[in-house]
Amino acid sequence: MTEQAAQTQSLVIERTMPHPPEKIWRALTERALIESWLMKNDFQPVVGHKFNFRAEPMPHWNGVTDCQVLAVEPNQRLSYSWNASGDEAKEGLKTVVTWTLTPVAGGTHVKMEQSGFRPQDKWNFQGAQSGWQKLIAALEQVAGR
């Protein structure tokens, strides 16, 4: 493992779903279906294709994610970059999302791994999440030390 990789962290979410891989693959790769469970997008299952996910803008986020398809292995593996966009691109998030589908008895094991979170992407003060009230509570703990 390179030093760069050692400094980053991955987020992994996995679940076994009672559906065949082919059906889950459709939900992960068809534009309208992706939108119905994730976000508006212009995805195409073609390696090299550049696309965006678009959500409602938030105070610290323009709502747009810059992506590029990295791997397409039908019904098995799908990978795309997941990066900050616009003004936030330079200092912002640079991650990779990889979906792995594995057939198991009675369904499919679905694993989503988002890799490449740097220390500055996960400033974690006593486990507080975003939101001003929580931030204040965390600051008070720091200030009280």
Added chain:
Amino acid sequence: MHVNPNEVLTTLADPTRRGIFEHLMRDGELTVKVLTKRAGVSQPAVSKHLNVLKQAGLVRGRRQGRESHYSAKPQGLAPLVNWMEIHAALWRDGFDRLEALLKRMEP
């Protein structure tokens, strides 16, 4: 301008300074005079705190006549946003909606 999380955190760790920032977050633009009344410290002390907040990218100021007006820059809190937490929540919700979608879809 790139401010690191420690600078934002140190800036807001001072209760008086944090109080000033909170008032600006809640009420929008305020004059130094109003902020001084609320903060319960001297006007020079308030001005000093506002300068520190400005350096950290948390407030902006403008002069109008003899009054200085300040407002909060919520985006100054961006270095404290925990992207990993936000994405963990995003994907967990996403998985729930994905499963609901799969149930609705033709086999």
